[in-house]
Every structure is written in C-alpha cells, then in structure tokens.
Amino acid sequence: MTTKHSTSRRQFLKGSSASLTLAFVLPLNPRLAQAKSLKRPATLNAFLTLENNGKITYYNPFVEMGQGTYTSLPMLIAEEMDADIKDFSIEQAPVGKDYNYMYGRGLRFTGGSSSVRTSYDIMRQAGAATRSMLLEAASKILKVSVTELSTEPGVVVHKKTGKRIAYGKLAHHAAKLTPPNNPKLKDPANFRYIGKPVKRTDTRVKTNGTAEFGIDIKVPGMLYATVKKSPVFGTGVESFDAKAVLDMAGVVAVERVPQGVAVVADSFWHAKKALDQLPITFEEPKSSPISSKQLAQDMRARLDEAGINAEDKGDIKQAFKTSTNQLEAIYEVPFLAHNTMEPMNCTAHVTDTKCELWAPNQGVDRFAETAAKITGIPLEKIIIHTPYLGGGFGRRGIPDYAEQALILSKRLGKPVKLIWTREEDTQQDFYRPMTLIKHRAAINKSAKVTAWHSTCAGEGPGGRFFGVKPDQVDNSVVEGATKQPYAIANKRVDYIWHQHPIPIGYWRSVGHSYNGFVTESFIDEMAHAVGTDPVAFRRELLAEAPRFLNLLNRVTEMADYKADVIRDADAPYAFGFAIHESFGSIVAQVAKVSIANNQPKVHKVWCAVDCGTMVNPDTIEAQMQSGISTGLSQALVEELTIDGGKAVEANFHDYPILRPHMMPEVEVSIIESGAKIGGIGEPGTPPIAGAVANAVFKLTGTRVRRLPMKHYKLELAAS
C-alpha cells in the first residue's frame, strides 16, 4: 500500500460527459522506457507494472477498508488482461491526475459506494489494452502476425508452433509500445472472474497479524503522541501545565494543536498516561452550550415551516384540500458516531524539504493538500502512504488527525505517530447528523393515497463541507426522501436548514441512513391506514417500476413473506418489508422479528439486491451482511448524545454497537438487471431499520418513530 513513486507516467484520461475514452501515452520517463535492468518493473500504464518474473503490481486509486476494492478492481484488470489474479500485488496509486476520473469531475475518493462503478470501464480497458500490447510484443519477437496469437492466463501462445511466452518475459518489450485507443473488451459470456466469486487478495495477511494498518506503522526514530481536543465543540484550550507531566517516564514534549493539546513520548502508553495527568483548562464556551435533546425540540418545532423545496410533483395543496383523510408522522434520528474499530491515527515525518505521511484516509488528494498547506512543502514532494484502513465508513475523508500529526512532526523535527484513544475518537467525531423528518399523506374517499409530503429538518455534511446557500437544497439531507419510486401523483419534499455547532460528517449511506428508515416506515403507515398489507400496497404503487417490483417479488418469495403475525411458534414473529434505492443500487429486505425483553429480536434478514451488473458476488454478499449490521446497529442501540455542548458517550460501554449475538442470519440474492452498474458498500444499510420497525408494528401496534429502538418498551399486542 505504499506509494513509492510519484512518477511522471503520462496517461491521459480524456473524459467526455457521455463516455470515457482511454488514451495511453508512452511513459516519458526515459529511465523506465530504457530500463537497463530487466529486474525493474516495466510500466505498462498508470495502473500496472509487470516484472520479468510475471509479478503484476496494480496501482489502486481506491483504499481497502473492508469493502473489497483490493479484489474487485484487480479482477477487472485480470479478466481483460487474461492474467491470473494470484500474480497480482496491490499498491495504492500515488497522487496523480490519472487517478482522478470519478464522475468526469476530476475526483478521487473512496466513498459513496463509487470505487467499482466508476472504474468498471476504465479498468477493463486498461486490462484489454495491456493484453493487446503483450500480444503485439510477442508478435514482434516471434515474427508472426498477431492474428496467429492467443493468450492463456499469464501466457501468450502461438498455437501453430506451440511456442509460449510468459507475460513477464514480454514486459519490457510491451512497455515500449503504444497502447491501443479502443481495445476490444471480452464478451461477458466468456468471463473467468467477473460475475463469479473470487477470493479476497488480502485475507491471508488479515488472518496472520501481518496486515499493516496506520496504527501499526513503524518509522525509525519515531515518537508517539496522543491528543485531547477541547470537549465542548467550538472551544479551545486556554492553558495547560506541561511541567506537571514533563518528568513522567518517556515524555518528550507537551504541545498545542488546534483547539487541543498533545503529549509526545517514547511510547503510546507513556503519552496517554501523561495526557491523563495533564492539567488542562479549556476555554469557556461563548454561547450557551447545546444539548441534543434541545436541538431535537428546536428542529421539531420548525417542521411546519415551508422550507426550501427539493422536489415538487403535481399539486400537493390541492390534493390535501380535497382529501378525506390525512396521515401525519414525525420521525427523529440521533447523532451517530463512526467508531471504526481502528481509532484515528496518522504518522508524519516532516523535514525542511520533505513530507512523508502514513495516513489511513479516504481521499489522498485532500490529505496531500492539507500536508502541503501545513508544511509549506510543494504538493509534488508530499509522499502519502495509505495502509489498510481498520474501517472508514466516511470518517477518514476528513484530515483533522493528519493535521495534528503534521503539526507535531514539523514542530519537533522528528517522525511522530499520533494515535487517538477510543474516547477521543468517539468524542471528536464528525457525526451522522441528528435529523427530524415529518411525513404527511393525503388519502381520498376511495382510500387511495393521492399525496405525499415530507420535510427534513437539519444540516448535512454536503452543506457543511461544500457550502450551501440559504435558498439551496442540501442533497445530503434529503437524499432518499426524494426520487421515490412509488406512483403517488402528488409528491413534495422540503428541506429546513437548521444550523447547529455540532461537527457532522458522512456516515455509511449518509442521508439514506435515516430516509430509508423513515420513508419505508411511512409507506407502511399509509398501507395500514388504508387497510392493506404493506407489501400488497407497494406492489400496486410499484407497477411501473419493474426493477423495484422484481426485487419485491424476489425477496418476499425468498422469505415466504406472510402478512400476518405467526402465533403458533415459541415466540410470535412477523415479517417486515422495506425497499430502498441508494448509490445506484436497489435493495429490498424482509426481516423476521419477534419481541424479547421488550426489544426486537431479529432472527433473519432476506436481502435482494439489484446492482445492475455484478463484479464479485462474494463481495456483494459480504457487503450486504455488513450494511445490514450497520443499519441494525443504528436501529437498535446506537446513539450519540450531546449535553453541555459536548459528546456524552465515550467508549463501547456507553456507546454500544451491534454485538455478535444480535446479528441475524442473512440470505442474499443478487439480481443483475443489466442496468448501469451500481454501488455496494452502502445500499445494504438504508432498508433494515424500516423492515424491522414494520415488523415491530405488526407485533406490538407500536409505530417506531425514533431511533434507536432501545427507547421503546415493546409489548406483544394481543391478536
């Protein structure tokens, strides 16, 4: 994962809005083109080097944080190149424009369930172009026409004479050739890898303790640091008494960082011990500190405002005016912490002329820019190593922890490894925002839902990070409430921008993380209001949405969905359904739920996913299990509360996450509808809370309107 070279490979990716074409240009670095030693890797394009012994190194623009990019992406290359994926070694791509091809906007980040779907065409083309160059190189060596040559994985074959040349032996010859502009891609009917389960390339190192995470980095001469930022958001450090701890074992320095103070020592434990003892006076807050309880009340009070319009179809006013019945519900979701298992950390080595950073991150460009800004060293000289991430979930796109490490290293003139304690990680997060959502439905005298109006109050990471004008919709708040597939004639979504000082960020599935729950719960509320089973209700409203309908039919069949509570079992159970589209894919889930100890007990989840086209079905299954565990965790137990302007919870004892015994069985079915390839990392999360809440309603008559469900004392309703 270390990016050893910031090279001048010149690969141009010409983007057009309609399609991306790939033009490869010969590497201009004469040292590579005329490699004297055949032992040096030959550069074939921006993504691949090939060595004489056949080893292929793939330079991955995306990080590995569990979601499998270190397998799915090399699969695409190996497929078209006709190479064995076992010959691949995966490294992180360096900072460079060649890797900024996402969405045609010069972007590169790992998030938004984007890695595979933005790379599908490019990586296949890179693999095919490479194969083409290998064939051309072989044809020159064997002095036969390319049309007489074929490949088997890793080998060019001349069937006529039986001559075989391993790819490795062709490496340096191929590197001298011009890659073709529009290489022919394989017929999917002939895929060896794509669409088939392929084992992860990183499992071995993740089972023997050798996988290197940021927290594991060792740099000669490095010091260790840990930090405490002022707990009340928006305040800083007034003073601290360094003398009180400087004599403690191993302590090297006590230093200010923005709004905080760090202790630097010869080991993490020495640093932590000293920081725990360090007398610190934090600034008094300038304004009255906020609580999440008060914030929820404030947002709730604004839900009747008109707000900013995000979506408007038909005539909402008229529909409500002429309705016989109206339905209204207010939903509330809390702040959530990311709590990746690996806490925030970063190792920085800053000198007068160099800056080297070992930073788990979800956006290398942002971190490089931060490093350049802090150190004054030119961007081209910043070296960033991205190790395996012990979870990302959106947290590691923000370089706050890197900033701290850079400042410390620059000041001390030594490499510094900064590790946050779990407490610091929980309390200095950029949380999934607390949001209040109101839904209203209009029902006419024929018991048909004619209008659906939702209002989301809060603030989103999109607006917070990228700025949003007062009359502009923050899509990161309303996503999932908008673009609903149900055929309801009049539909409106409004957004109320309610500002607050709590740090917010991107949490797995972002706005969909609550809008999935809320919209799917409210659809069930509509169904019950008109006396129809929620699945049957949806079937009618999805008649013109075939992808959704197919998934609904598939998953209800898998689950053998029953509308009613099953009472002849040890514990009565019910099925709850939810379906939601996010990040280009649609996921439908059925949850089998009973009530135990006044809480939902989720026995099993059936999950059908339409991601258009699949790359690695094993990854998809794992990511559905993963998404469900995240979604269920927020449905049942997670909550980050704010009081006195600071986070209350600190560690796993008071910020619980899903425990192993709470994980239901999961059965996954993948539908390849042939639609444009969608994402997989996040789409498994939005439906589950709604599916569980919908089952809970059937069992108890209680409509869950607030997460986590641990706030409810659920009782089985008499039949």
Added chain:
Amino acid sequence: MMKLNINDTDYQVDAEPDTPLLWVIRDNVGLTGTKYGCGIAQCGACTLHLDGKPIRSCTFPVSAAEGKKITTIEGLAKNGSFHPVQQAWQEIDVPQCGYCQSGQIMAAVALLEAKPNPSDADINSAMSNLCRCGSYLRIKQAIKSAANNGGQS
C-alpha cells in the same frame, strides 16, 4: 527489566509493571498483530493467550504476564502451516477491514480448545468480540467449519 515469553521466544522488556501487556507487545516488542480498539476490555481486539487462555491484554498489567506463556496471532501458525482456525477463516473470506480479526481468531482458537464442538449457544457465549464491519456471520460459520475439521492444532 522483565522477561516475557512470547510465541516461544524470550524477550527482555523495559516497561513499568502496570503497563498494559497490549502496549508492551505492540510498542516495546514490536508485534503489532494484536490490536488496540477500546482500552477498556469491551471490544476484544487485544485478545491473546496467556498459558492458553484468552485474555484482553489492554487491561492486563505486563507484570502479571511474567513467567507465563504468551501467544499472539503471530504465533498461531506452526511450522509454516496455518492453524485450522486461520485456514477456516481463509476458506470463506471472513475478514473485511480485518482490524478485529486477530482478536476474533484468538478468541475462536481458545473456544475450540475448550469446546471442540461448540453449539450456537456456546459460540454466542464465548465470542463477544466486536466487529464494526459485520463479519459476525462468517466468524460463526468459520468456527463451525474449523470444529468439523478437528479445529485444534
């Protein structure tokens, strides 16, 4: 100075007696396979074996580990062969981000040593290590698979 026996090797370490064993192993000895997740024995990422029994090393003082046999994830494989639990983990690709997996594997090995054929209830009871990625189902599957293949080394 104290002597620690880790994975059948003796190490001389210079650490205060109340230093958590986790940090001595990671920072003093340099074996980083055992992970820090919470520091309060809630998550299990720091699980290793002391005389064959699983402990959460983040709250275990190093002085109490002297004279005992410490086994970390790095010491599971024997003679170049992976432990059956590691093999089971590899068979079905249990890890996702992988950060919790050393602790999970050490806990699973200890479970199978004590109960070679664990029931679902046994597994639920013994395996309380947290995973933020949701690899819980495959962990359970792998434990059962290892048990079926004679899961002790």
